[in-house]
Amino acid sequence: MSEMTSLAKRALQIWKSGVRAVDSQCLVRQAIQVSDQELSICGHNFPLAGHENLVVVGAGKAGSGMAAGVEAALAGSPLLERCRGWVNVPADCVRKLSKINLYPARPASLNEPTPEGVYGSRQILKMISQLQPDDLCLVLISGGGSALLPAPLPPVTLEDKQAVTRLLMSSGATIQELNCVRKQISQVKGGRLAQAATSGTVIALIISDVVGDPLDIIASGPTVTDPATPEEAIWVLEHYATDLNLVPKSVWQVLRANEDEPEARRAQPQANVINQIIGSNATALSAAENAARSLGYEVYSLGSTNEGVASEVGIDLAELCLKIRSGQGPVTRPACILSGGEPVVDLSSTPRPGKGGRNQEVVLAALQRLWEEDLTDVCLLSGGTDGEDGPTDAAGGIIDARTQKKAQELGMNVDDYLQTHNAYPCLSQIGGLIKTGATQTNVMDLRVALIG
Template sequence: MSETPSITERALQIWHAGVKAVDSEALVRNAIQVTDNELTICGHSIPIHDQKKLLVVGAGKAGSGMAAGVEAAVKGSLLEKQLLGWVNVPADCVRPLERIHLHAARPASLNEPTAKGVFGSKQILQQISSLSPDDICLVLISGGGSALLPAPLPPVTLEDKQAVTRLLMSSGASIQELNCVRKQISEVKGGRLAEAATCGTLIALVISDVVGDPLEFIASGPTVADTSTPDEAAEILKRLVKDPQQVPATVWEVLENNRKPSSELKKSYQTRVINQIIGSNATALAAAKQTALELGYEIYSMGSENEGIAAEIGVELAEVCLEFYAGRGPIMRPACVLSGGEPIVDLSSTQNPGKGGRNQEVVLAAMQRLWNEEISNVCILSGGTDGEDGPTDAAGGILDTTILQQAYTLQLDPDAFLKEHNSYPCLAACNGLLKTGATQTNVMDLRVALVQ
């Protein structure tokens, strides 16, 4: 007779079901249908013939799986021999494919633009600008694409762009604020990749990692007309960076020289540009809910658009669990609380921030809130669906009664670790890290809390 799964095993099962639902290869494969005469992508049909080239380019943490999905979808068709491509991905996502080259544009767990990323972006620009009007371009976009598709607008250098990215991230910039600045100093972001294309039809398949799924913010919208302005980017930098002189002079120069908002993709000829979202946090949340229902839980969903401060999200999750544990919640036990979105960690609150990520900080804050509570049969799990949480090898963290007891035994002080944003060593010491490796998808974070 098999043993009954523990509460933590059930939480993991629910979380993994959510991640599986946004498997990048399956999402792309299901979006593409090919017949002898026609290519259909998300309902958009394009006639095909022997001479038509299908170029696949893109960038993102889900790029490897997405590219594999394209190859699987066209295998055995007329288009298979016409397929070629280049996609920038993290180093740990590189694998051999038959027709599409996967380029290691940055090391694993380093979410910053690199020289290899710039090289890959230039290759993509060269290929996309060498197409004929009869050709088709398929752009694969997913979370992490901003850092994986760097093409600084001269005279901005890679080092300048890295410095600005670090400044904004350490100042608690939202993804929207970060992308606004990135777009204004890039040759590809803010629709400029689509502007460079010389094909007749360009279709972007997008896996969203941004709250609300706004196309222009996902990977900084390389195929979407930019609605932000250089003035807005300058305002963000002035507001978030305490010392404006820390911002490279070249960045201020580009923002000053390009104070002309772009309301549409400027092309000298007609190219049909189609952007299609094929997966999002809501997709993962729905699958997690279905699995939780099958396991016998009542569901309390906090939705897929939760932002704010990571530590506050953790406290809120713990408070909800305490309410359900006491029988005061809107649903009865056994209860499953689901939450999606992407909070931030404001590192400016300490001069020497430690090691961790937003999901680990969520769990550490929940640990602090539950530290003196008499509670059992509760599990709180928070994980990045991409398998990465900050500059660490963990996807996030887990808290259950055993982990909490281990923290007690080791006399860990969650408050002290929280003040230094040092969640990783604390959770590592009490076996509270969630490690999955790269999942090759990315739809922000998924949180699962169970109360038996």
């Protein structure tokens, strides 16, 4: 980091301001107030005299901070002594809390369901199925919750579910399409977690990692009734599976069996379920904008709903930087372009995909586009707010005059790295990786481009 240019340091400062604004512990702490008489969660009030126990469950990359936020909010209240819980989190997010068990449901940087995740999900289901009507069930949901809360519907096994997930992810399916299938073969997704709870009230606090913040998509909507049908899941599989035999027979069995009676598999709406979004990409983007303005930049925000192909996003951002630098852009220099959302990388375009992530691919594609340009006054950063980008230890990447010079000195063929989706080793050699470790929050990606 000490080698970074001043422009890169400012870009990272702006990015980190956005990430801090969605700190999961602070978001939950702000959402919960407790007095001697009542508990208030996002404006919903519950008299303590009428509610016996508070059980906290959940899953997600932000789960550790969210659970800590609950305990911080209840500190000094008798309700803390009547609180217990279980939250599935990545292994590098586990820490000791007084009342809520943080359980390592998957290794760090492996965003896939595991046997440990299945065990943790069963413990959660067991806990919430034994609640009394006067108990409160608080569910903490954040991005990554789908992989951290696996409970396959028999006869589907974890291995079957993993095979389907990998197949769809490597074929370019959207998160919406992936979740459509996962929910139809799950005991918890698509509102079935809330349905399993026997308490009088279920309150879900949600940190969104999906474009548009659709409640039924975030972590596959464990507390939100699934609007999809088995037919839609079948269509997704048929559309993306080049060979239908790659889809396990048990998955077809469950989907075909429920095709004739989708209502039997659909979680029924419950009047006692409250869903509240407490943080999103827009929250981070707004804070990043404030930080950029405080540093003297004119801000041009592309909003929080950017999707598309990662390499194309990188090229578009690079061209926008050039346009602003030439005086023909939507804002004048010094300028900051902000962009939120989540592009995709289609790994099926090469037989042997390399190591990288969508954010790394964004900046590498931008570097290729800007290869012949003078980058003295240009810097572009793209990072996952969760501190993870693909199956790597980097949050994303950053390019500027320093990294460009290094790449040119090494004679790198950037196009080769892009074609094989192998951004990590390329950026690693030129000092273009951003490594933050797990941030314990997750609101998709945040991109910052500066034109001095």
